[in-house]
Amino acid sequence: MKKTFDLYQTAQVLLASTSFLLAMSTHAYTWKLDDISTSTKYTVEPHFFYIGKGAEWQNIQFSSDYSTENDTTVLVKYDDKLIYNTTLNGDGQFKFNIPASQSGFHRLDFIIQQYAKPTTLNQTKETFCTEDIDHLTYLSNSQLDFTPVRNEYRLKDLPDALFNPQARRPTPFVGILKYNRKEITEASMLGRLVSSWSSVTPIEWVDSGQTNLNPETNFIIEVIRSASPLKGGALVQIAKPAEGVPTLSITYHTPQELTAAINGLINPTYVQQLDTGSAIFPTTISAPAWAQFKK
Incomplete structure (x- = not known):
């Protein structure tokens, strides 16, 4: 025991x-991320993760469940570079790969855009300035799966060489x-x-x-x-x-x-x-x- x-x-x-x-x-190389919930037309939600000193990550994949009431466009920037975009509708799961990365802090920005489809092609002075109805988009069970690689072990990389102190x-x-x-x-x-x-x-x-x-x-x-x-x-x-x-x-x-x-x-x-x-x-x-x- x-x-x-x-x-x-x-x-x-x-x-x-x-x-x-x-x-x-x-053996479970997973980094858990916070849920995202938004009902606004345009939202930017950042996620951060940390790769330990002296290490790198390979085979990085993001996955998340989603639920949305309408067509929702999702763009993802990784360290300020656009790496993914898609349109979500209904319920499901989406995944995308992230480039192999070196040690340090990294940032994922989720840019979420959702606009209601127009109910009519005819606009009047009463409806012209009326805003579209906002819809809810929810991302849950978001995580990163990855393969950590450390080619050498150095005392200067402690405690990261034993465990990732920022890991979730x-x-x-x-x-x-x-x-x-x-x-x-x-x-x-x-x-x-x-x-x-x-x-x-x-x-x-x-x-x-x-x-x-x-x-x-x-x-x-x-x-x-x-x-x-x-x-x-x-x-x-x-x-x-x-x-x-x-x-x-x-x-x-x-x-x-x-x-x-x-x-x-x-x-x-x-x-x-x-x-x-x-x-x-x-x-x-x-x-x-x-x-x-x-x-």
Whole structure:
């Protein structure tokens, strides 16, 4: 049975105010979008989505259910470029493809035009200035389906290299935490690390009491204590095994090395310098100003 990770019991002081519902499912690559409802003749509704640092999306397809009372013209701009247009009537579903895209924020603008058909060809002075009756158009269950591609894993791309912090998924991310449950330092340092990250979709944290990898697992964070001294400090690595999920490994020998490694990982300025998949974190790394305790 899966045992949900509860770091609060191990390190109450550090995690008393921390929520670990940060989440998503591994194989369902879907980005949920808000519904659109309009009864005006001309509407522009923007949608935004985010591709994580160092990644790209391929095979992107938008799909949505629609319901409209009249012929409705829909034009779609992607990053200010027109990529699709159609006319909708009644109820149904429509889909269209989006070009492969690189990391960063992207915008979809839905331009919806709906005008009532004239009831008569004869206009009088009483009816000439009368506006057409507005109709309702409703787009629901809108989403993007896509194939994420990451050709290399770099520390500078954290936390995006593990999960998309802006993702809007129907299910939580699942993150496995592997550490020595008897070591309070490992528990508390993991607490500092994961609480420094935020995610629009929650993250379900599962502890290392689960020996078999959950099929829904999205990524792993593991802390490993080396029995022998390390040269220069803790070794931090991120990689994705051929038959596994992205894994962030922190290997240390002394508590000071582990603390310094976490100090570096929670400091965006420091992490941005690490354009490789592994690095030595010297013990001289101090906590960023925002993470220091006030005396």
